[in-house]
Amino acid sequence: MPAQRTFGMDHPHHEWSPIITRPALRWPNDARVALCVVLVLEHMEWQVPEGAFQVANLSGGSAPRAFPDYARLSHREYGHRVGIFRLLDVLEKHGIPATIAMDALTADNYPYLVRHCLDRGCEIIGHGVSVSRMITSNMSEAEEREYIQSSIDSLTKATGSAPQGWSGPEYGESDRTPRLLAEAGIRYVCDWANDEQPFPMTTGDNPFFALPLLYELDDVASLAQRKVTVADYQRRLTESFDVLHKDGAANGRLLALNWRPWLVGQPFRIAAVDQALGHMMERGGVWPATGSQIIEWYQSQIT
Amino acid sequence: MALPPDRIDYLPIIDRPVIKWPNDARVALWISPNIEHYEYLPINEGVRDPWPRTPYPDVQQYTYRDYGNRVGFWRMLEPLDKHGIRCCISLNLAVLEHFPEIAEAMIERDYDFMSHGIYNTRYLYTCTEDEEREFYRDCIDTLRRHTGKQLKGMLGPAITGTVNTPDLMAEAGLIYHTDWFHDDQPTPIKVNNGGKLVSVPYSIELNDSSVLRDNHYSAEYFADICKAQFDQLYEEGAESGRVMCIALHPFLIGQPHRIKYLEDTLDYIMAHDGVWQTTADEIAEYYIANYYDQAVAHAQRLAQ
Numbered sequence: 001m002p003a004q005r006t007f008g009m010d011h012p013h014h015e016w017s018p019i020i021t022r023p024a025l026r027w028p029n030d031a032r033v034a035l036c037v038v039l040v041l042e043h044m045e046w047q048v049p050e051g052a053f054q055v056a057n058l059s060g061g062s063a064p065r066a067f068p069d070y071a072r073l074s075h076r077e078y079g080h081r082v083g084i085f086r087l088l089d090v091l092e093k094h095g096i097p098a099t100i101a102m103d104a105l106t107a108d109n110y111p112y113l114v115r116h117c118l119d120r121g122c123e124i125i126g127h128g129v130s131v132s133r134m135i136t137s138n139m140s141e142a143e144e145r146e147y148i149q150s151s152i153d154s155l156t157k158a159t160g161s162a163p164q165g166w167s168g169p170e171y172g173e174s175d176r177t178p179r180l181l182a183e184a185g186i187r188y189v190c191d192w193a194n195d196e197q198p199f200p201m202t203t204g205d206n207p208f209f210a211l212p213l214l215y216e217l218d219d220v221a222s223l224a225q226r227k228v229t230v231a232d233y234q235r236r237l238t239e240s241f242d243v244l245h246k247d248g249a250a251n252g253r254l255l256a257l258n259w260r261p262w263l264v265g266q267p268f269r270i271a272a273v274d275q276a277l278g279h280m281m282e283r284g285g286v287w288p289a290t291g292s293q294i295i296e297w298y299q300s301q302i303t
Numbered sequence: 304m305a306l307p308p309d310r311i312d313y314l315p316i317i318d319r320p321v322i323k324w325p326n327d328a329r330v331a332l333w334i335s336p337n338i339e340h341y342e343y344l345p346i347n348e349g350v351r352d353p354w355p356r357t358p359y360p361d362v363q364q365y366t367y368r369d370y371g372n373r374v375g376f377w378r379m380l381e382p383l384d385k386h387g388i389r390c391c392i393s394l395n396l397a398v399l400e401h402f403p404e405i406a407e408a409m410i411e412r413d414y415d416f417m418s419h420g421i422y423n424t425r426y427l428y429t430c431t432e433d434e435e436r437e438f439y440r441d442c443i444d445t446l447r448r449h450t451g452k453q454l455k456g457m458l459g460p461a462i463t464g465t466v467n468t469p470d471l472m473a474e475a476g477l478i479y480h481t482d483w484f485h486d487d488q489p490t491p492i493k494v495n496n497g498g499k500l501v502s503v504p505y506s507i508e509l510n511d512s513s514v515l516r517d518n519h520y521s522a523e524y525f526a527d528i529c530k531a532q533f534d535q536l537y538e539e540g541a542e543s544g545r546v547m548c549i550a551l552h553p554f555l556i557g558q559p560h561r562i563k564y565l566e567d568t569l570d571y572i573m574a575h576d577g578v579w580q581t582t583a584d585e586i587a588e589y590y591i592a593n594y595y596d597q598a599v600a601h602a603q604r605l606a607q
């Protein structure tokens with residue numbers, strides 16, 4: 001429905017709340033910045049199922065090409081075979097826990113990776129069925145509910161526990177998604193890119209929160225779409241952090257990064273993210289945490 | 304992964320047989336110039352338009368690429384020769400028929416050749432199985448006729464293929480396919496006829512076509528990322544050998560404003576010890592002789 005010209009948001013999912021009017025948010029140990037790194041393990045399907053929705057500029061390979069596209073499929077598979085391990089080593093070196101957004105096809109078909117992520121203490125959150133199948137309003141409510149549930153079921157089966165968080169493939173949502181996620185037992189969602197702090201969403205009885213990603217620093221947005229150089233990407237990461245660190249003195253900030261191991265995990269890109277994270281951790285006043293840890297803390301502060 | 308197309312077993316880089324290259328090299332480096340010809344009046348078979356900008360011919364885009372054969376190729380040879388690089392050419396085989404001076408220059412330097420199709424404007428998408436069989440026969444015969452060499456591998460024409468491609472390549476006696484970007488080491492590709500086909504990592508990232516043409520970066524940036532790639536793989540290659548490919552197109556890297564960055568890149572890399580400067584032919588043969596069976600067995604154990 002088009003917007004009505006009245007106060008506040010033109011949707012029911014959360015309140016209007018400019019950051020300058022909020023009470024100060026404090027992180028553990030008075031950290032100025034909570035740092036959350038989301039690593040996306042998503043499978044590119046060989047053939048897109050009929051009726052599935054993909055964005056037209058879905059990245060990987062040389063460009064979207066006709067079937068069979070060995071290039072894009074295998075370029076993305078690089079993340080599962082090589083890139084993820086490089087990134088986990090870098091995060092571990094800096095003492096940053098990983099939050100892994102894992103789709104159902106990965107959870108079902110890569111038991112080695114699931115075990116590896118669990119052994120290293122990563123939090124695993126829902127990420128739909130595959131990157132070839134986004135949630136959109138083309139789905140009926142029943143289809144969307146089934147899609148969300150099948151993703152949660154795959155992760156629960158693979159990891160032994162139900163995911164607490166969710167990030168839709170390519171940030172895909174319908175106008176029902178927050179409510180359906182909350183009803184399925186999810187506590188927080190990473191699709192909403194409109195803030196530098198978590199915020200509550202109005203989804204019904206269960207508390208449900210947004211954990212906003214900083215969209216411009218998303219690796220696909222920066223590197224694959226805007227074509228920023230690796231050096232410039234490193235500079236954007238560190239300069240963003242520095243501003244959040246300054247602003248976080250008065251009111252704590254969140255820096256949530258969304259990275260694909262097939263992209264930033266490439267050999268020629270890894271040093272840049274390693275150095276950017278090193279800059280952040282050396283600065284002090286940073287709380288590196290998983291999505292759930294951040295939401296749990298946030299909830300304890302606002303209630 | 305057992306997911307379709309079920310061609311590549313899952314083998315995490317941290318848990319697989321350790322690769323030792325000849326002379327304990329850390330990085331197997333192959334340089335792959337794409338020596339291509341794009342037709343003036345190609346046939347659009349309806350899947351991908353060879354010249355989407357205008358009705359054919361598109362003189363601007365045709366000549367932009369043909370510049371590579373008339374001028375850029377010869378300029379590109381200078382930094383390659385300076386370092387004695389033995390290239391593995393990604394070859395549109397019709398170039399051997401059209402442009403004998405180019406053929407001679409490549410043969411004289413003892414380059415290896417992988418097929419990159421007959422023309423870069425003839426894609427595999429619409430090939431029937433028999434047409435694709437005939438295509439491999441043509442590629443093999445043409446290379447042998449002009450160079451005396453046995454064809455061993457392929458980068459699909461304009462990176463195209465069919466669902467049958469790996470099976471039919473193996474059936475034709477080819478041993479490597481470079482359309483796969485999933486790894487920093489060779490990996491077995493499953494085929495239906497008992498042949499041994501491997502993926503040798505080509506690059507869609509360290510590729511002047513993606514970096515300079517599609518994504519509009521500078522040649523200085525291209526050199527920067529090639530060096531950064533080398534540094535990372537060189538470090539990791541101390542534990543288990545890695546492959547690095549730099550993919551070139553003479554109409555791009557051979558432009559006057561770009562050539563010095565190829566020289567910079569090669570100056571940097573070739574100053575290191577522990578680099579096996581080789582070709583995809585040699586990497587594939589070495590891997591099949593020494594690691595193919597181990598890798599298959601290891602993947603089977605991991606899957607249990």
